[in-house]
Amino acid sequence: MSPSKALPETFTVDAEPYAFSFPPRHTALVLIDMQRDFLLPGGFGAFQGGDLSAVQASIAPTKQLLDLFRNAGMHVFHTREGQKPDLSDCPSSKLIRQAARPGNVQHTMVIGDKGPMGRLLVRGEFGHDLIDELQPIPGEVVVDKPGKGAFWNTDLMEKLRARAVTHLVVAGVTTECCFQGTIREANDRGFECCGVIEATAGYNGSMKTATLDLIPWSQGLFGFVGGLKGFVDALAPYGDDLAPTSGANPTPPDTPPVWDGDLSVSGLRAAYRSGLSPVTVMETLYEKIQKYQKVDPAVWILLAPLENILEAARDLQAKYPDRRRLPMLYGVPFSVKDSIDICGLETTTACPSLAFTATKSAVVYGNVIAEGALFIGKTNLDQLATGLAGCRSPYGIPRSVFNKDYISGGSSSGNAVSVGAGLVTFSIATDTAGSGRVPALFNGIVGFKPTRGTISALGVTPACASLDCVTLMAKTVEDVRSVWEVCESHDDDYVYSKSTPPKQRHVNALGLQAKAFSFGCPPPEALAVCSPVYRKKFNEAVKALQSIGGILSPVDWSPFEKAGKLLYDGTFVSERLAGLPDGWFEKNQGHLHPVIREIFSNVIKRESTAVQAYRDLQAKALYTRQAEKIFASSPTGPFLIVVPTAPTHWKVSEVLADPIAKNSHLGEFTHFGNVLDLNGVSVPAGTYAEHELSSIDGSEGTRTDFDSSERGQLPFAVTLLGGSRTDAEVLEIARRLEEAVRKRDGEH
Numbered sequence: 001m002s003p004s005k006a007l008p009e010t011f012t013v014d015a016e017p018y019a020f021s022f023p024p025r026h027t028a029l030v031l032i033d034m035q036r037d038f039l040l041p042g043g044f045g046a047f048q049g050g051d052l053s054a055v056q057a058s059i060a061p062t063k064q065l066l067d068l069f070r071n072a073g074m075h076v077f078h079t080r081e082g083q084k085p086d087l088s089d090c091p092s093s094k095l096i097r098q099a100a101r102p103g104n105v106q107h108t109m110v111i112g113d114k115g116p117m118g119r120l121l122v123r124g125e126f127g128h129d130l131i132d133e134l135q136p137i138p139g140e141v142v143v144d145k146p147g148k149g150a151f152w153n154t155d156l157m158e159k160l161r162a163r164a165v166t167h168l169v170v171a172g173v174t175t176e177c178c179f180q181g182t183i184r185e186a187n188d189r190g191f192e193c194c195g196v197i198e199a200t201a202g203y204n205g206s207m208k209t210a211t212l213d214l215i216p217w218s219q220g221l222f223g224f225v226g227g228l229k230g231f232v233d234a235l236a237p238y239g240d241d242l243a244p245t246s247g248a249n250p251t252p253p254d255t256p257p258v259w260d261g262d263l264s265v266s267g268l269r270a271a272y273r274s275g276l277s278p279v280t281v282m283e284t285l286y287e288k289i290q291k292y293q294k295v296d297p298a299v300w301i302l303l304a305p306l307e308n309i310l311e312a313a314r315d316l317q318a319k320y321p322d323r324r325r326l327p328m329l330y331g332v333p334f335s336v337k338d339s340i341d342i343c344g345l346e347t348t349t350a351c352p353s354l355a356f357t358a359t360k361s362a363v364v365y366g367n368v369i370a371e372g373a374l375f376i377g378k379t380n381l382d383q384l385a386t387g388l389a390g391c392r393s394p395y396g397i398p399r400s401v402f403n404k405d406y407i408s409g410g411s412s413s414g415n416a417v418s419v420g421a422g423l424v425t426f427s428i429a430t431d432t433a434g435s436g437r438v439p440a441l442f443n444g445i446v447g448f449k450p451t452r453g454t455i456s457a458l459g460v461t462p463a464c465a466s467l468d469c470v471t472l473m474a475k476t477v478e479d480v481r482s483v484w485e486v487c488e489s490h491d492d493d494y495v496y497s498k499s500t501p502p503k504q505r506h507v508n509a510l511g512l513q514a515k516a517f518s519f520g521c522p523p524p525e526a527l528a529v530c531s532p533v534y535r536k537k538f539n540e541a542v543k544a545l546q547s548i549g550g551i552l553s554p555v556d557w558s559p560f561e562k563a564g565k566l567l568y569d570g571t572f573v574s575e576r577l578a579g580l581p582d583g584w585f586e587k588n589q590g591h592l593h594p595v596i597r598e599i600f601s602n603v604i605k606r607e608s609t610a611v612q613a614y615r616d617l618q619a620k621a622l623y624t625r626q627a628e629k630i631f632a633s634s635p636t637g638p639f640l641i642v643v644p645t646a647p648t649h650w651k652v653s654e655v656l657a658d659p660i661a662k663n664s665h666l667g668e669f670t671h672f673g674n675v676l677d678l679n680g681v682s683v684p685a686g687t688y689a690e691h692e693l694s695s696i697d698g699s700e701g702t703r704t705d706f707d708s709s710e711r712g713q714l715p716f717a718v719t720l721l722g723g724s725r726t727d728a729e730v731l732e733i734a735r736r737l738e739e740a741v742r743k744r745d746g747e748h
Contacts, residue, residue, distance in 0.1 A: 013230030016216040020194040020224040022167040028075035032172025032179050034134045037127040042116030049106050050203025055173045058201035061228050062171050063133050065199045071239035075163050076140040079150045082121045082128045087112050089146040138327035149181040161728040166509035167192045171199035176207040190506035193223035263425045265482045273323045278313040278331030289423050298396025299414045301338045303377040312374055330372035335418040335427045338378040339385050341459040349461045350383040350393040353591040362459025364470050367487045376424050379414025383593045385463040387411045388438045388666040389655045392593045400442045402714050405651050409439030416443040419473045426474040426483050432463045434670025436471025437682040441645040444715035447682040448472045448480045451724050452674050453498040456491035464575040467674040477735040502725030519640040520555025529668050531648040533692040537716040538644045541685040548736045551636050559626040564671035570616040571608040595659045627676045631723030638729040641721040643669035645682045680721040681734045685741050687713040
């Protein structure tokens with residue numbers, strides 16, 4: 001949703017034991033179990049002997065509260081209690097205890113028995129679903145829980161953390177059971193919670209009263225309770241002109257809005273809700289894309305025909321006629337790296353001799369299409385996704401959007417240029433050794449490499465299958481996060497998908513701890529590989545991190561340095577050959593880009609042994625465990641490693657003159673990321689004048705400064721790296737850094 005005016009930083013409402021303050025950016029409404037099984041006759045609640053009229057009385061206030069949050073554009077979560085159809089997640093005590101009471105005459109039916117609305121409390125049955133009045137709309141999260149509390153054996157914690165939520169407003173049924181159980185679980189996890197009195201109810205009035213008295217007892221032991229009026233008074237002024245969210249579709253505007261060119265996810269969402277057509281946006285955007293092809297003809301390997309894009313936009317309009325109920329990425333244009341499969345299209349990986357027509361789309365592509373995103377085209381890349389410079393493709397060399405003489409970075413070169421040039425909102429790329437971070441730096445955008453295995457890479461041509469990672473690019477951290485929320489999930493069919501939940505970590509909602517974090521940096525000798533201006537800009541970024549609450553701490557750099565060397569100095573590089581068909585290289589090496597052919601030939605000449613490979617695997621395990629200890633939670637909050645995304649920015653001519661050494665130099669601070677199972681986000685951290693650029697040359701030790709008359713600007717970025725599965729915390733700190741840099745540099 002898009003509020004009618006900007007929300008304040010904090011709202012405050014009357015509550016017990018004292019006023020409840022909540023930041024809208026970090027607050028979610030959680031509606032507990034407003035299901036037919038608990039609210040309607042013939043459901044599980046009726047067999048509990050409860051007063052249905054009492055719980056039904058909470059429906060209208062809950063709907064009013066839901067409309068307030070929707071119209072203010074705030075996060076909304078719904079929970080549903082229920083078991084899997086085979087009851088494998090149902091403890092025997094839950095199934096048997098009540099019916100087993102001696103002399104029982106009330107509980108004649110138990111979970112799984114067939115009632116008027118299907119099997120009681122079983123997922124997929126009619127009774128298990130939410131009531132009609134409170135059905136979720138696109139963008140709202142539904143959490144199916146097997147127990148009474150909403151956190152047990154669910155991904156609720158991860159979903160809240162992914163959205164940087166620290167405060168919960170809780171409503172739903174029943175007060176004495178799942179409502180209070182969830183609040184108490186949330187309290188243990190650090191969330192600030194406020195229950196809304198009129199928007200919750202139980203089967204016994206005295207139990208509701210006792211429960212609501214208990215929550216704020218002893219100066220707020222478990223949280224707050226407040227009346228609906230306080231939330232109405234606070235949020236109603238921020239409702240949009242499409243409220244309420246039920247009833248007939250809004251009347252189309254007499255004069256269709258003119259698109260202002262804002263490609264951000266939130267900007268497009270607001271424009272579409274005001275009546276702008278995605279067809280209009282795509283027509284205008286396609287003109288810009290065609291014009292940019294004259295500036296840089298090497299961005300795309302395949303550009304979708306305009307008629308196909310417009311047809312997809314019209315299909316979206318027909319599918320979602322209600323502007324209040326648009327999916328998360330409705331009408332948002334995106335590109336994909338041409339190593340990612342799209343059914344019916346050719347996947348080349350910039351290697352025509354290995355090209356094939358995909359019969360099935362990659363999972364990550366399906367994720368964003370399902371949320372309404374519009375596919376624009378497949379972008380250029382370093383051949384076989386091998387390279388960090390962007391100069392190894394038979395389809396041409398993309399250039400930095402800042403200066404055509406400079407490299408775009410790789411291997412996800414076209415991805416970064418398509419975002420940096422404003423041709424798409426986001427791009428789906430890959431990152432094995434830095435391919436999603438380095439090109440983001442050189443085009444002034446955000447590049448996010450999630451923890452490996454948290455976004456499915458099924459349908460992505462592997463570079464190094466065990467280390468590959470789908471990565472996301474956009475102009476802002478907020479946009480990257482919006483796409484990540486859609487894509488991040490476990491995939492049973494992807495063998496490298498993370499199968500275990502992350503280690504539980506509480507959130508800090510209040511006080512200094514809510515903003516605090518610690519970070520470490522490479523030692524001076526490691527930073528010596530950077531050009532002088534990069535060292536200067538890095539120091540400025542460190543000061544910016546300190547200004548938002550970061551505490552600079554010493555760190556043992558050796559695990560990161562050693563892990564980085566494993567990737568190409570050890571046997572792991574052999575996995576790139578393992579991704580090719582048996583005997584293919586020997587027969588087809590003449591079809592490869594000369595630099596790729598040289599790299600692969602050198603790998604073969606090493607004649608690496610199984611013993612060496614096992615030693616490298618053992619070293620990887622050792623360095624990973626050492627890194628885990630470094631990233632362990634500290635009293636000052638999350639711990640990050642902050643590095644320059646790359647040591648310098650080469651000209652295309654320099655890379656072509658020395659392709660392997662110059663390329664390798666760019667990976668100094670990226671190679672260890674996937675080896676150590678980290679997540680990382682490259683964040684723009686200012687610009688500098690081109691004439692300031694100088695850097696270490698692999699042979700001479702110095703590089704001559706450019707002519708001082710050259711006054712163009714080039715981008716700089718730092719990468720924030722966090723331990724495995726700490727993606728949400730890292731993204732939030734990255735957003736705060738992005739905001740601090742913009743304020744420092746006078747940007748809006």
